Amino acid sequence: MNSVYFIGAGPGDPQLLTLQGAAALQQAATVYLPTPFDQTFAEQLHGKEVLFPFDYDYQQLIELIEQQLVATPVAFLIPGDLTFYSPFQGLIDHFADRSVVLAGVGVANAAAARLKRTLDLPSVCNRTLIVSPKTLDNSADSPALEELAAPGVSMLIYMNNLPLAELAAKLRRGYGKDVPIALLHRLGLSGEEVVQGTLDTIVSACNGRDYFYLDDPTKKPALTLVIVGETLQETVDGSWWDYRRKTMWEQRKKAEGR
Ligand SMILES: C[S@@+](CC[C@H](N)C(=O)[O-])C[C@H]1O[C@@H](n2cnc3c(N)ncnc32)[C@H](O)[C@@H]1O
Incomplete structure (x- = not known):
């Protein structure tokens, strides 16, 4: 059974995609993304079907993804990461066990x-x-x-x-x-x-x-x-470092027998 991958894609530079995200993206023949990911990820998207999720209403989108899942994993590129201000929760909940959410570099x-x-x-x-x-x-x-x-x-x-x-x-x-x-x-x-x-x-x-x-x-x-x-x-001097070293790190080192 194919999955829908919700990939935390970072702020836009593909170099900030995680290795896990890159592997999931590679497998999917259909990718939903917002602009400007279609341009910045052009190389990674070569040969794939690229769609804009906000072109569809919710029910249309669910039906379309269901059809696509018969043939291929489907990927969503999420700007930043799912953690804050992401509109994809309804889709993740709908696909439930078929949803895979991958962490990314948040803005x-x-x-x-x-x-x-x-x-x-x-x-x-x-x-x-x-x-x-x-x-x-x-x-x-x-x-x-x-x-x-x-x-x-x-x-x-x-x-x-x-x-x-x-x-x-x-x-x-x-x-x-x-x-x-x-x-x-x-x-x-x-x-x-x-x-x-x-x-x-x-x-x-x-x-x-x-x-x-x-x-x-x-x-x-x-x-x-x-x-x-x-x-x-603020500029930071070494006092916090030395305080932590004395109150925590040295004791941890002793406890570890080093
Ligand atoms: C819908 S939120 C998406 C946040 C994203 N889910 C995250 O984890 O970082 C969109 C807002 O994120 C910020 N944002 C997204 N991409 C950005 C970028 N490349 N540079 C600066 N701010 C960005 C802006 O404040 C924008 O209004």
Whole structure:
């Protein structure tokens, strides 16, 4: 019996596909994907039937996949990874035991690597929140963005739908001070850009450029992730390393008899 593979495909660069994902993709003769994966994965997709899942309504899609599964495994390339903000759960649940979900490099992982920053720096940041103003707006009893922003919080903001000045002002109210912010646009894709500043400077750092395509009549998805938090501009000396070594690693070494 063939399976439907939901492959965490990373931000867009095929070099960030896992070995497991590459093997599953190779087996499937039919692949569903959103743009721009049709272009960036062109080499891996050569000779395969490539379809766009959002061209079909749910029931049509299920029926089509059922027909395709008779002949071949079917693959979905999931931007980033299933963990956050993925629309595929209904399909995964429908195919149940025939669904195989493969972990991938989330955009958050690629962004932290690009910035060379860990997001939970001890004594600087003690929690990381993943949010989208768009989904917060979906229910009336959700907390407002400014209630979630606070000193010590690293915040990853997906699918921003607020004008940048408004977003920065809300965050400024929550943090109660000026805090570093980075916009990561088209990570791992052509035209990749990273704009860094603080809540007070980010609007002018963007120079009038709208990285969220808010006024774009085509409504094309803006591949821009926002990261905010004190960790982005901290420098780290060796004291935390030495503290951990003394309080944990040396004792572990002793317990292991090394
Ligand atoms: C529907 S969510 C998908 C998130 C994805 N499932 C993940 O695990 O990273 C789409 C949002 O992810 C972010 N995103 C996706 N691809 C990106 C990329 N290549 N560069 C920057 N941000 C990206 C943007 O904030 C975009 O609005």
